[in-house]
Amino acid sequence: MASGNRNFFSNFAEAAEHVVDLLSDRIKAASIMVVSSAGPVSTVIKVFNRDKIIVTEGQQISFDPAYFTNWTGSHWDVPVVIPQTSKHPLTRPQSQTRVGTEASGEYGLIGFPISYSDGQKFGGLAALGAEGAFSDADLELVTSMALFLSYIAELERKNADGAQDLHRVVEDKKGVEELAETYRGEAQAARQSTQQKADFLAFMTHEIRNSLNGSIAMSDLLATTSLSQEQQQYLDMVRSSNAFLLTLANNILDYSKLEAGKQSVDVSLFDPASTIEDVASLMAPRAIEKHVELILDVEDGLPVFVQGDVGKLRQILLNLLGNAVKFTHAGQILLSIRQSPRSMEGEIRLELVVRDTGIGITASKLDSLFQTYHQVHETGGGQNYGGTGLGLAITRNLIELMGGQISVSSEPGLGTEFFVSLPFAPYADFDLGASAPLRLDGLRVLSVDDNVSALSVLERLLSGWGVYSIGVRTTEEVLKQLKNDQFDLVLLDVHFIDLARQIAALPSAPPVALLAPLGTVPDLQNLDDVRFTVFKPLRRLQLYSALSAIK
Template identity: 70%
Template sequence: MTRDKRIFFENFAQAAEHVVDVLSRRIAAESIMVVSSEGAVSTVVKVFNRGRELVREGQEIRFDPEYFAGWSSSHWDLPLVISRTSQHPLTRDAYRARAAAGLGGEYSLIGFPISYPDGRKFGGLAALGSKERFSPEDLELVTSMALFLSYIVELERRLEEDRERLRRLDEDKQSVEALAEAYRGEAQAARQSTQQKADFLAFMTHEIRNSLNGSIAMSELLALTELTEEQQRYLDMICSSNGFLLTLANNILDFSKLEAGKQGIDISLFDPASTIEDVASLMAPRAIEKRVELILDIEDGLPMFVQGDAVKLRQILLNLLSNAVKFTHKGQILVTVRQVPPQEENQVRLEIKVRDTGIGIAAEKLDGLFQTYHQVHGSDGKVHYGGTGLGLAITRNLIELMGGNIGVDSERGAGTEFVVELPFVPYAEFDGGTAAPLRLDGMRVLIVDDNVSALEVLARLLSEWEARPSSVPTAEKALELLDADVFDLVLLDMHFLDLAGRIAALPEAPPVVLLAPLGTVPDLPGLDGIRFTVFKPLRKLQLYSALSAVTGIK
């Protein structure tokens, strides 16, 4: 307990022993005791007897319960001074017990309670001495020592709480470590399972695609032979099934790669505008088959080159446009591309919107749109759409893999709009700029198209090129403007092909550029007045080249 002439106590019992020892040498007491209390029963913890054994350790001292309860409620925090233990209600039972044990004699008693800071009772420190032997200084010393023991009691309580807290923390730590080990095992098993599934799917899709490619090749050869109408119908069904199965196999392979974490970002240098135009041209024939117009609205002034994953950008757009064509039976699909403020330095951020006029999606089904194997459209009562529900899940995963985000806004019966933002790295070796110095200084252009969106996109594009466009949706209004004003060029949608001859018959007739859907070869009557044909969806450079060639602008 003693070290370097300083006193250290390992517990309350040692502190109590020290206090009893000190008091035995400072005051003339026959007995000094430290007791702990449980209601009206006190137990002696430490004791000093100068002569006879008046009190012993472990002894229980009992008080009248009713009197003790009343006395302790009003006197507990006060010094205790009893001049005659045989007469005081608190001590006379103990006096009688001593007398019965042959330890009789009149004593006086001084003491002070030992308490916790919150008022809870622990016990007390008391001294027995000859009648009226204790001085006020003795009482003061006993009081100080009792307060000291109160401090020790609280320290021991807190130490015990800390030990208990550490014990629980150790148990929690062991539990967490056990859980972590279990989770590590489960994670490893999950990774192995995912890898095995990915390997299996990769093998199966590879084998399926090999067989499908053979079937597709034979179907294409068969299509070159003479077929009856019934045979052609059967062949069309075979080709459609082959296409669906090939798409399904590709989607499963892509999803398994994403799930296994095998998909990475392949950085290359590419032209974002041309890439998006390529994808739109690829999807245009499917849209044309359904008499749905696919319109491109690419902001003038996009960077000519950026660094990023062009392959994944194509796949994202293909998936979104495939969905748009699939669920749109009339109207249009509008693809807009804009550059938006970057979220960090050294970044080019593109916003791509795909808006269709299709069947739309009910609000309560939007939450499940990007879930795996989840379809929001099975059938609309007239058309069974089929599909696996993987396309949009793959699309979202690819977008997030590239560091972008996707949102959707839709209304049942009013169409759907997907909004994608993707970050790219600017090409530091090239000083920005556009794909070409596109300028049509002051050229007067009349645009004739019955699609309002197409008119707006073309008019804005020509204005950005510093031309002076006028837009009309009907042949009658076109002829009115041609009679009233002079134009350098007429952009004529194929729906108004019969207007070309009437324009050619006008005095000083302006040249006509025909806007025709991709894949339609104008082997049609009435093309004599057409100077040039540009195919939709419009590519900006092709349109500019056609206008330049017709008007002689360099």
């Protein structure tokens, strides 16, 4: 398999190498290994050693037969956590053999078994590291990758069985032509089934990675906070991402859906505005890491509830935003949602736009953008984008399955815009009545942000609530406005935090509030007059509630 374009794995060893490489970047492990087991003897298939050689490829690891049999009977289908390998009966002999060698030392071990669908044991995936080096999130990631390798092992076994069946067909053809024709048809069906399974596993690998990235990003944010309301918010996002991952894992197990070649639309009741805000918050940490601003523009007056497949909507947005973050290295990403005029009775059509200032795409490659296993961005110029070339193909299929359309426009060096139109059904089981408009009439706000798009979105949002709002982009403009006019609040982007101290020193200074990227902790030392902090991407109701307290 080509190292720069992982469209598929030709065998289990390649899949194991991919998993070991991925985990070596994700967890603080001294060694990561994939082993196959024959009773109490395990053989190392693939291994990663970080600083010193602890385990080698092809090495055989033997365990005490009596203890191994009893231990695996109760541990084979659960995660393995051994805090100190030198003190655990299963790993103590191996620790003793390393004494006096380069690999000597105390280690902790986490792992999970690899098995076939009928319960037969194949081997395991394990990581060695310093005592206490591994977190619960690391164990969950190792467990997920071990389950993935179980699927690969099962697929490889079925491929081998299919090859044997085909060989028998060829041999029988010499004597019994009619029987050979029957076998030939079965072999064709087996090849088609194998291809479907390979495509499905590639699909799931891509989507599981998206969800894992979201879960990892939120976990990183959670680790930097104290036990507070903010921390609980991040924890809720992690749970949301894990729930999405669980849904995908359940789809892997649903062989009947795979063999039928069908996906269904699961209709449920959901709030489109909150869904968009949740996904934007989930992707914000990845954008922040690249110093790219993610701006959310939600049109006022969207339906409170619609009926449709919220899971697929989330998946579509995660793919498009993930793609935008991947290929944007400076500037911004704008996610907007609005309602278009109804094209038919009883339908609500939402229009989603994802616009970035990334590297862009040449016109000659736009037609192939949605092809399976096709990458329009080549590795080069110091950038290695990787990927399977499946994300946009999957996105288009999901959109068409939901009855929608997707289009794209792009210019190299200036960015890319994806436009998505999706139909949903109104919620008409009972009349919710006209919702009271959000109003903050009489409130006077001076908004400060050096990003033109972010400031424009904020100004439009405030104006829709009846706020007397003026938006400025420089310190000089702020001081000029405060000299000539009266305001109830100055809403500052966190980049202008030093300006907050200047404002506090003014006579009759208005209070100040901050707009900060999600996950940041502004330095509020000597800033007692800061009333509140609202995090970007902006959630409308959070900002409205904070401003209501000022009014």
